[in-house]
Amino acid sequence: MATGRANSVEVISERGRIIGLWKSGMPMREIALTTGVSQRSVQRWIKRFEEEGLLHTKPRSGRPRVTTPVDDARILDAIEHQPLTSTVHHTLSFPVILAPPDDGSTRQIFNVISRPLKKI
Incomplete structure (x- = not known):
């Protein structure tokens, strides 16, 4: 679902x-x-x-989420406590998206940071 x-x-x-x-x-x-x-x-x-007999929407195509809402909360918490730390450093400190910084994982951290800003 x-x-x-x-x-x-x-x-x-x-x-x-x-x-x-x-x-x-x-x-x-x-x-x-x-x-x-x-x-x-x-x-x-x-x-x-x-x-x-359905009232739910059908699953859509597209890339599945890399992080869970819990991961997102952890990332945001880390950034709030260390706001001057680089995105690359934060990327390396989260095993859920642990990968070389040039493979898009830095972008994932940036997306998590940006999500709450877009909702304002």
């Missing part, structure tokens, strides 16, 4: 609400207006539910 916001409890609940309204006989257009979701999305989720 895919993870992330698309499969959060709130989003799954909203999809369940869409299916519940549809099963009670409400037209798709009215479901879209009631829920604030596009009519196309309502149609898509009803179709997926009819065909597969």
